[in-house]
Amino acid sequence: MSILTLENIRKSYPDGEGGLRTVLGGVSLSLERGEFIAVTGPSGSGKTTLLRIAGTLLEPDSGKVFIDGQEISPGEDHSLIRNRKIGFVFQDHRLLPQLTVLQNVLLPALASAEKVPSETEKYALSLLEYAGISSLSGKYPSAISGGEGGRVALCRALVMKPAIILADEPTGQLDHENALKIASLLGKVCDDFGTGVVMVTHSDEVAAVASRKIGLSSLND
Ligand code: ADP
Ligand code: MG
Numbered sequence: 001m002s003i004l005t006l007e008n009i010r011k012s013y014p015d016g017e018g019g020l021r022t023v024l025g026g027v028s029l030s031l032e033r034g035e036f037i038a039v040t041g042p043s044g045s046g047k048t049t050l051l052r053i054a055g056t057l058l059e060p061d062s063g064k065v066f067i068d069g070q071e072i073s074p075g076e077d078h079s080l081i082r083n084r085k086i087g088f089v090f091q092d093h094r095l096l097p098q099l100t101v102l103q104n105v106l107l108p109a110l111a112s113a114e115k116v117p118s119e120t121e122k123y124a125l126s127l128l129e130y131a132g133i134s135s136l137s138g139k140y141p142s143a144i145s146g147g148e149g150g151r152v153a154l155c156r157a158l159v160m161k162p163a164i165i166l167a168d169e170p171t172g173q174l175d176h177e178n179a180l181k182i183a184s185l186l187g188k189v190c191d192d193f194g195t196g197v198v199m200v201t202h203s204d205e206v207a208a209v210a211s212r213k214i215g216l217s218s219l220n221d
Pocket of ligand 2 (some may be wrong): 048049
């Protein structure tokens with residue numbers, strides 16, 4: 001079953017001269033459970049826009065988005081489905097510097113509860129172990145490496161047991177070896193948890209880890 005479906009998504013932005021510039025001209029995509037899709041394309045081709053639309057952070061001008069079978073209707077608040085069904089990973093990892101690694105991983109659980117349940121904390125610790133960084137749980141982001149930060153960000157994205165992970169250039173700031181390690185870990189997550197992953201990347205080698213590759217092209221050149 002498809003856990004994420006995009007149907008004929010179109011999106012334009014103001015071009016700064018009173019007109020509109022089309023960034024996505026009718027993109028369709030279907031992500032299955034456990035599938036790993038890499039999205040590639042030149043800078044400005046709309047990769048981040050596509051991921052934000054898939055993640056209910058941005059509405060398309062037209063076209064439909066379905067998450068785990070549920071249609072995302074325009075104009076409504078989708079924060080609940082976003083928190084429950086989608087894990088996000090960003091290029092700069094966006095860890096909060098004043099929180100420890102474990103507290104960062106637990107952050108999405110605090111969006112829906114005042115206090116983190118003890119089983120969620122146990123699960124977060126098991127994720128850190130899964131990612132090979134359990135020894136870092138009490139450290140602060142300033143004391144860990146970029147590659148480790150990527151792993152923490154991935155654990156945080158997984159803590160709500162999402163159906164989908166959307167990763168926007170998660171390896172963009174990492175050296176070659178760490179980039180491939182994060183991509184392999186994402187692939188393992190697909191196999192082990194049945195999570196569907198959409199990952200934007202500039203690297204052909206990183207994209208090769210995915211089971212399928214989708215290329216976006218610039219519509220304005
Ligand atoms: P990519 O991630 O592939 O580099 P983006 O989706 O970030 O591409 O952006 C695609 C194009 O849309 C770029 O030319 C960008 O400048 C433009 N764009 C993105 N967001 C906005 C916005 N909020 N307003 C106007 N233009 C935007
Ligand atoms: Mg981008």
